[in-house]
Amino acid sequence: MTESTTPLIRLVNISRVYRTETLETHALSNINLEIYRGEYVTIEGPSGSGKSTLLTLLGLLDVPTSGEYELAGVPVAKIDAEERARLRNREIGFVFQAFNLIPEMTVAENVGVPLLYRAGVTAAEQKAAVAAALERVGMTARAEHRPSQLSGGQQQRVAVARAIVGKPSLILADEPTGNLDQENGDQIMDLLDELHRDGATLVTVTHNPRYAERAERRFWMLDGRLEERAARAA
């Protein structure tokens, strides 16, 4: 479901090396990747293959050791941490395996967190956006609950609502079903499918081939190298 000829994500010869005094680990080696707006991409691979490292690079949570990365046409290597944060806030929504909700906040407050860091958003706008996101994931009734009062599936729905509340260009999901049972996992993946159908660009990391099959493009990672498998027939 390609919508544009300009890639939303463009990686050229990206490498990420972790160095200690005695050891050099090549987490990513010469990754080349282009993802277009509206695409649904999944990355599979064994543990330690570099999937999550790639996702954190895509999410601007880390910087490559070498290579070029452009997000929405912006070369991210040339921008500072503040600008990366601003870009991350506007363009990227994260869904984590461990949900990463803040326990002291209510569901609504958790969902509204990204908007706290976006300039010019009024309280009313924030409230409306949070309500819409919660409705989108079916969690309106739980808005005033604390995360500890929710099941794992519900917590991940809240995490998804938080990821979409700022209407980002890209949603990155790192093993979003890893901490869920099959039923809840299916529901979360159905939710992500719906978001994709509504136009979201989606990149997920998963171990589960059944969920990987839902993507339009499937990539395989091994020892820090990325290889695209056959794309699913549209």
Place this chain on the structure above:
Amino acid sequence: MRGFRADLLHAFRVYRQTPGASLMAVAVLAASLAAVTAFLALWSDLALRPRPGFERAGELVTVVQTDGQRAVALSYDLIEAIDEESATLDALAGVFPTQQYVDRDGERTPVGTELVTKRYFQEVRPRIQLGRPFDEADHDPNGAPVAIISDAYWREHFGRREDVLGQIIRVYGPNMTLRSESGEARAGERMQDYRIVGVLAPEITGTFYVGTGIWMPYEQAAEFLLGAAGNYRRLAMLRGIGRRASGASDAAIRTELRGRYGEAQDLGLLAGMRFDAMGGIVTDFERQRELLRQVRLFLAGSVLLALVAACNVSLFLLARAPGRRRELAIRMAVGAPLKRLARQLATESTLLVAVAAVLGVAISLWLTTFVRELSFLQSPLWRNVTVFDWRVLGMIAALLLVLAVLVSLAPVVGLKRLGIAEGSRSVTARAGIAQRLAGTVQVAVAGVIGGAAIAFVWYLVEISTFDPNFSAPDVYVVMVGPPQGPLNNNEDALLQLREHRRETIAAIPGVENVAFGISVPGQYRPLLTMRIAAPEDPEDQLNLSMQPADYAFFNLLGFEFVAGRAYGAEDRTSIVVNEALARRLWNRTDVLGEVLPLANVPPGVNAPRWEIVGVIRDVAYGHPSDEPEPVAYQQVSFVAAFEWILVEMRRSAAELQRELQRKIDDGDLDFTINQIRRVEELWSEGISPDRARAALTVGAAVLVVALAAFGFYGTQRYLVAAGRREYAILGALGAGPRALGRLVLRRGLALGLPGLVLGTLLAFIAVAWLRDGYVSRGVSPTAVAALVAVGIALLVFAATLGPARHARNTEPAPLLREE
């Protein structure tokens, strides 16, 4: 026991891993404990430890009459009345400390003597080691003369022989020179034999002064020794020492005596005086009260310092707990219950406190001597200041217990939050109750002590910039010894002597001017006072200090005349007064031509007529905070025999002393030099106690503020470290480094807010209290509190900057993958 040993061993290992931080924690605790111990030792010596040698000495109480500035002795009649009637005192005795002369192989030998009233041995009950105390008959004015001697006197003069009882001490009567128009007659060559009836215990070296050798019955000895001519009952010469009734406090005794004898002028209560009482045997009532105030102030400050140090160490232990999560998790995994782990942490904390205690007591041995030598605590009243007193050690033990609990509190309370299961799931970290409490206490105490330091420095600046209304940059005062032999009260002779001295000293090379006076700024000696009355109201009377000063005195010291001039060299009927006197009597300063209104001049007596020829600005002879006293200066009076010499010269004091001594040795001058001081230095010495007090307070404040900042920093650092996952989440959601830094700063300020509010409030109260005797009324509690508020805000801000930077540098990626 085995478990405890294992805990102790492990504690050593834990502290050895971070030797720098552990040593600092011990040092901080030890320093504060040393300060508390030192001031406790001083307090105990002054007020807690009963005088040895007296039966149930804790019940003894000293009674005086005082005007609030100086305490005066009581008359025999007053003591007798109080002894018979008081409900708060079971008994009251009188002691007159004096020096008498005894005959020793034909030589007059001085010996410290105490004349004691009949209730002394009955009720004050000093322990007798040999013989008997005085009985009723011994106190009969016509009774046989008897004496009791000290152990030292017994040893020195009788070689501790048992046959001392019944031996005779031959005592000289008063040595007086009586003058009349027909010539001089010397009295006091008569002697009286006192039979020794007892020897006091070795620990009694004197009731009020160390070195007393002989005790005599006041009633019997007063007339012979003092020449009191039957008047011994009315003379205010006795220091009152009593035994309090069960449960009666000092305040209750004071209240009763003031109520019952407030108007007892007929019994010998002096005008303007009121009764006061203080526990123990007090030699110098007002000085002891002042010393107690100072010691209590700094003791309170030291205890606060110790509390801050304990909070600090507690937070330090808590802050390092996350690093031990793995160790604690393993212990829990192998079955260690939470209580057992709490005991382990408490053992570690207690070990720290115990090591600090040993070190602190060792340091206090030196510190006790050091603080006693500080100018505002120097006093002959210290008896045997020692740390090794069960009261001091008991209080220190109680404090250590509190500190151990405090130090253990945060890590033990934090233990549950650091359990492995909790810890692994934790995302955020908010300050717990222990952290909030410790943080608030630290910041508040820093506010109080900081406020006190600001107040003291403010006051110091105020008095340092105070204009004492004199200027004598090159003027020395030569403090000469008192005249030898009979007192010369011939004014002509005194003036002649003065002019001879002036001529001789002026001839010394470099001497520019010479003057004479009884007092100089920094050393005020009201040797002669007289009663005067306001011209408009003869009932409105006051005591006026008459200061003999020669005509050159005013100019040499740069005194400023607001009206008139100094009297001339030959003028003996004119006087110069200060503004305080002029305002007090006439309510104006232009009083030239007025005559000093003497009070109570009996009819028919030809009173001197002193006319005012000059009015000077009030000169601060003493401390800048003292109210100026009314003073009048006259050319000469009989006390001029005690006057000092003022010399203006641009050479050193040592050179002046050499030159003067040469003249003395050559027989040109006839005095002895006690010391020579530069007048301005002498005056500025008056504020050296304030300087020392300010320096000590500022030092303590710097330490407390540094500790509070360090503790607050530690808490914030811990919270950021423990809650780094939250910062990672926020970072992933778009919070930039600046936003994360601001978040930590906001949280830090919120954590410090209760301490800020409490510290500011307590600083206000503390400064308002300090204005009552420690600093001047010019020090504004509001302004100091405002400065404290700003200071605390800056402290909290500065202590949060580091953790905020740490939060800014959070790397979300690895943290968000943590399970």
